[in-house]
Amino acid sequence: MKKKYITKLMIAACLSSALSLNSCIEEVFPESSTATIDQIGKSDQAISAMVNSVVAFINAFRSYGPQFYHDFGYSGYNLIRESACEDFFCHEPKFDFFDTYGVCNDLGDADVVNTIWYYNYKFLNNVNNALSALEKADDAPENKYYKGICLSYRAMIYMDLVRMYEYKKTGVEKLDAEAASKNLYGITVPIITDETTEEEGRNNPRAPFYAVYKFILDDLASAEELLSDYQRPTKNLPCTPVVHGLMARMWLEMGSRFELYPEDLNTLNNNTDLNIASKETCFTKAAEYARKVINESGAMPLTEKEWFGGDSYTTGFNSVLTNSWVWGSIMTTEDVHSYWLNFAGSMCPEQTFGYGNRKWQGYKLIGKKLFDQIPNADWRKTTWIAPEDAHKAPGTKYKTLLTDDDFADMPPYTGIKFRPKNGEMNDYTIGAAVDYPLMRIEEMYLIEAEAIGMSQGLAAGISKLEDFVNTFRYNTSVGSYTCKVNDLKEFQKKVVEQKRIEFWGEGIIFWDYKRLELQVVRGYPGTNAPIGYRFNSIEGYCAPWMNIFISLYENVFNKGAVLNPDPSQAIKEWVE
Template identity: 50%
Template sequence: DALYVGNALSYRAMAYMDLARMFEFKRTGVAYLDEEAANRGIYGLTVPIVTENTTERESRDNPRAPFYKMYRFIMDDLNLAEACLSDAHAVSAKTDASIGVVYGLKARLWLDMGSRFERYVDDLNTMISHEADEDLNDYDKIGITTANECFARAAEYARKAINEGYSPLSESQWFDPSIGFNTPNNSWLWANIISTNDIAATTGEWQSFVSFQCVEANWGIAVYQDEINYAHGWMIDARLFDKIDEGDWRKTTWIDPEDAGASNAFITKYSRGTNLSYNEWRNYRSYVGIKYHPANGERNTSTIGNAVSIPLMRIEEMFLIEAEATAHTSGVGAGKQLLESFMNTYRMSAGESYTCKAADMEAFTDELFKQKRVEFWGEGIVYWDYRRLELPIERGYPGSNHARQYRFNSYPEHVAPWTNFYIPDRERDLNKGVILNPDPSQAIPLWEGGN
């Protein structure tokens, strides 16, 4: 059945896209790590490819695929998935891939390639030089010669996904304390759906998504329980919070330092988006987020409250991919216009307006990335952007709200060392063809400045 095949191909494409982007070693700016990677010859290598045709003997000597092969492999799966799901415009459950999901995955992949080839022309030339390789004949050719062609296709597929009829979350949906960010809706293309019968809901209540993300649940890590609790909850980065436009209604997703503990602020700004009472809410510190909720707002029974759905892809990502990619192909002005349209149509309070003040590509990329960090806080999306754009992660600065023992700052124009995932030693023990990444542990010194 074409639908089953299309789903299998979509999931495999997503898995390999994520694996390749996690494990390919990117330069960190830490000399000994980067030199060790060069000496091992692992630059440009992703992960071993294992398919339904891979034998056990082959898997025991299966080297990491070079990026140009991995791109071909993933795109081939997506091309086949697109053919299989061409009529799947609506699905009965958001765990199933639709044609919109395939478009979204293609938009992600083309954007990744565009950023890479724009920054590293040698990688583009390598990709082109291997297009005719005989051992890659089983995969469709990528068929591009410039980075801009990749950006153009990223914008094209993002728009195709948007045109499937999805729409961004409204303000009321965003702040709904019963079903906000725990139930599929018109914004979600794809989701992980946990039922009350799943192990993730029935056992390990302290290891659940809700335990870590939902301050309202009366179990787990984020909950406040007087002297026996952690009383923190996940916080937004203080500098990022300060950069959110005052007219952006998303800002009340997090507790403003000026509002922390204030009853009037709770009543007028925060109560609509939480199941907490004021006496509970006032225990939480500045910057704590109330974005996520237990299933149906259930706060006391973990086997019910843990049965949440988690978005894998939201249409808002496609709007922002389209804006970024268009800025590369049609100029910063065109990208700004799309970003402003998204913000003013979907994210600004009545009577407020948003203007992107960026004058060049670097400033525009920074602004778009800021909006992405706000939009997808806690969803795992921007991890890929940090690596794709080689942006520094900065946790140590005056006024930082990061725990002191985690205030590490990575280096500009490089990826943070800890975002280069380490291939387990067990893989090397069972697969003699694999070469491991350098161990990034403690590669960056702790920021020792004061608040």
């Protein structure tokens, strides 16, 4: 195997994470431009710094270069995916820096598209470098935990990659025929591990779905064992409930696949040792792992008061200390590199330092169609400004830090879900240092409800869904939630509807649209989608733009990687 090197600059960077290793690594290597993995493995400080680099990459700033406004970490790439769905618009489109999959143009050989591939594989490279060093290290207890942490992140990254890049039928004849001619159906992304050599990487084909599923499940099983007695100091580190949450997501993904494509189950069983009996087996496991997270984590769904930021409206969706968060990033002032380019500046309408505010009008809006489906009994509805309340003072209905005049400036459907840190509206070094949710307990309740419905029957699933919504999300003195559906497909859509409300702006819903191959509808009479965004995918198929184009550069350096069809403008825009 070729000797692996990592630059001193990568491991010597000052990183801020909760591994309690917040200082720069000392110069422990000979004076040269590189340090070998063997050298790093013999240095506790170097290993700690490398694991820190994995945890800190969630908040990586300008990982691709200085020209991309979304390139401020995992949250920025989540917003890119959010724009591919149907509930996330920008009031002033010229300040919509996440619109790539909203306007559906330049979705092939384009720099913005390249950044998605680059960010994820650079993230993966950090993980694999750390795992390589850990293989050379001693058996100290912390190294066992470090390995479990790294494997958890690797599983998360590969789940994201598989779901973004696997080609699903779109109903667009030209695209689907091209995919068939390239034998793209059922293949995902190249697998790169800490054992992959440069030579192997030069001709590394996209792996079949079953190989990556097995790889992810193996990583999660190892992480579960390694972290079984781990007591994490803070929530930006994976632990057993986090691993179980990732397992719940993975088994739900697999169950949905075998529901839509029963023949894929035989393909998986013929090529792996997973021996899955049925799609119901997958859904049963998804429900079991989701329930484990609920029981193990101690987390509880947000109350109405917590959702809107407490008594002073300062803690809404900006602190990892929130009880419902199972896993999240942690940001400090040192992690904020720009007053303009950050999550808070994009998503918090109460701040003054970014562009999602009164000055620049880059307010983020919920789709009208979804908003209209939220009953008044659902207290989450006042997360967005109703049309009849726009351009008025908030009164007691809306919880906000803004003055009456500033609140009245916001257009209909503006989201006020996300708050600047500590309610700091002006100083970006404080207000933009917001933590970011990677897993909330509410997701586990909704995974459990769907998975039980798909494995135990419609009535059982409906009961779980109604119980969650009525217990945690409705003011039952105003009205109660009833899920009125007659088949499992419609039931899944009802679960996803709750996810669309619950996780707006959190980058969750893309996975459900693609997993279930749901229609995206942005064009309809009365839509608030700006002109240029009003694309409707074909019912019964995956939206073309959700089959993300693999960076052309991957094909330049890896001759085994076959590219997806370019989905740019594959569907004509709806016109009223």
